[in-house]
Amino acid sequence: MATEVLMPALSPTMEEGTLAKWLVKEGDEVQSGDILAEIETDKATMEFEAVDEGTIGKILIAEGTEGVKVNTPIAVMIEDGESADDIAAASAPAATPAPEAAAPVAEAPAAAPVAAQPITPVVAADPEVPEGTEMRSTTVREALRDAMAEEMRSDDTVFLMGEEVAEYQGAYKVSQGLLDEFGAKRVIDTPITEHGFAGLATGAAFGGLKPIVEFMTFNFAMQAIDHIINTAAKTRYMSGGQMSCPIVFRGPNGAAARVGAQHSQDYAAWYAQIPGLYVAMPYSAADAKGLLKTAIREENPVVFLENELLYGQSFDVPVMDDYAIPFGKARIWREGSDVTIVSFGIGMKYALEAADELAKEGISAEVIDLRTLRPIDYDTVVNSVMKTNRCITVEEGWPVASIGNHITAQIMERAFDYLDAPVINLTGKDVPMPYAANLEKLALVTTAEVIQAAKAVTYR
């Protein structure tokens, strides 16, 4: 009986990949364990082995095809006695295009909200980018790498250290190519020793260098958090301003996909609490690049929270010689008049999806990306709430002492009389992250919840 060979999922977050190369051809006999193909994921190129023995009856997806979804049939194996002619023409789904790019700047002016009438969401332009600047579609992953490479070119004291950053090219391929360009002195593979290398890098910063420390994920930075907080963040103050600690701690933060409780935590609120640290948490590739360049130039320690699920997402990044974004400036992604949605990091994905859905129902949402959580751009939030009179916050972290709680307190203090509804804080659920697919989905904040909350505060 002919069996289909399906496009495999080769990492927890892989949804599609490139069928880079077939190592077998139609008619070849294969044994279990033989390498059938090379498949390129967003993280690495991996070999794909045969599970059963048999003959390659038909190859359904040609090599070089990009965007092949996981579980798409890519070949058919036949057993003895069967012939390739027996195989019904399998319908190989067409490759899907690359992930959606950031929405283009809309020309429509803000529509007055009319109940139940669809409106056109107003997509705000990035004020940091001069009009007419060329834009290039770039993944968040590439944007982060470009930021590091540019800063390393302009300052010899900048170096990158972490687990698998050099020869492996980065556990998530963020540092791809940096070892080749800058050499082993400046792109340094460390032993698995987070507490030690975080302390070592902090000492190197005191000693005149500008380290970028990559944590494979921020979950592992808990081993090192004493040095991030007690050493890096506090020493300037404790030394009466004598000591400087120009260091960036960066890496993926928050839930990836199906990796369980110890690998799925959002630390935004933890680090945002610490005076002496700056905390950045970009959503788009442009912000990832612009904020990381600023972080590397900072004389202060910066915690830079990335997201694995966003690494492969493409956005327009301005082609500028020196695109650095100042800390403490939120970005308004959608202009609106009915409700303010405040978010950051991957929460922006749900916020923007919700805003588009809400527009169809005539609810005009203003969507604000905080971009940095220390400092926080309170003015942009408060001004927006004074206009919309309603606010919801969206984040992936836990509900107790969340960023949303803090934003809400600020709104109470500064815009209490403007509120027409209580502020709703949407967060991850108050549980350790479960493994089961359905429970994991339930634990995370969703677009549907954002839509529901927006309707609740607008009394629709």
Place this chain on the structure above:
Amino acid sequence: MAARKSAPKKTAKSNTSKEELLEYYREMLLIRRFEEKSGQLYGMGLIGGFCHLYIGQEAVVVGLEAAAKEGDKRLTSYRDHGHMLACGMDPKGVMAELTGREGGYSRGKGGSMHMFSKEKHFYGGHGIVGAQVPIGTGLAFADKYLDNGGVTFAYFGDGAANQGQVYESFNMASLWELPVIYVIENNQYAMGTSLQRASSTPDIYTRGEAFGIPGEAVDGMDVMAVKEAGERATEHCRSGKGPYILEMKTYRYRGHSMSDPAKYRTREEVQKVREERDAIEHVRELLLQGKHTSEDDLKAIDKEIKAVVNDAAEFSKTSPEPALEELWTDIYA
């Protein structure tokens, strides 16, 4: 690699001049008198919080500073007053930090455990046991990266020697051949827990063996033995051979901090060390025995040191408290 115990040296080395001995005497005495005065000011309520005195261990920093070169870096734990005085920081600035005044090294915002001097290459003053070890390793990393020939002295105690980050540091320092000297000041007690009750091995200097780091035990009450060991260690580091471990067998006369009732050891134990091994008495005897100097000369030094310490104490009392605006400064560059 070799782990070894230096033979105790109780006689003046022929290569130690009278001037050097007098200098050691002066510096060790400064630390002792300074610490005695700190204890006194603490009792008067002028110094608050935690205050960890270095009395008894003076020969360690004074001997190693004699082996250091300009530009070398040093950092230690919260028992840091002696290290600061030995590397040439101003006693007034140190004492005024202890009293939390504007004239202190951290302008009153650090306190006893948190002082720094970029000018003297003193990198703290660290309050978390063992944290200074990877930080010091990182200073050495920077020296090697910048190729400036510097060496870092990372001091820590026998208690800190049980922290995991110490061994994470040993591994990286050896792997990357970093010019760092790990100085273990084994004063026998981690707060109130004796070494025997906390360490699976009596000799901490052997703990680098697994990482290929040579170590030696040194009589930390003998300033000349300390200096010689320091010279071996700095030469090892400067010649690019990587880290080195010195375990200084020393003793702290006072409690862990000012609030330590010291019930974990007997008065007699402390008294015996003071009488038989005291570092300052040792140098004093050498100077007098060899008729290198007279009682009067030493009395003049004592008087001079007393004046320096009294001036520091006076400064620490008269320097104003930091301005209230200082609460909000020095958080970010």
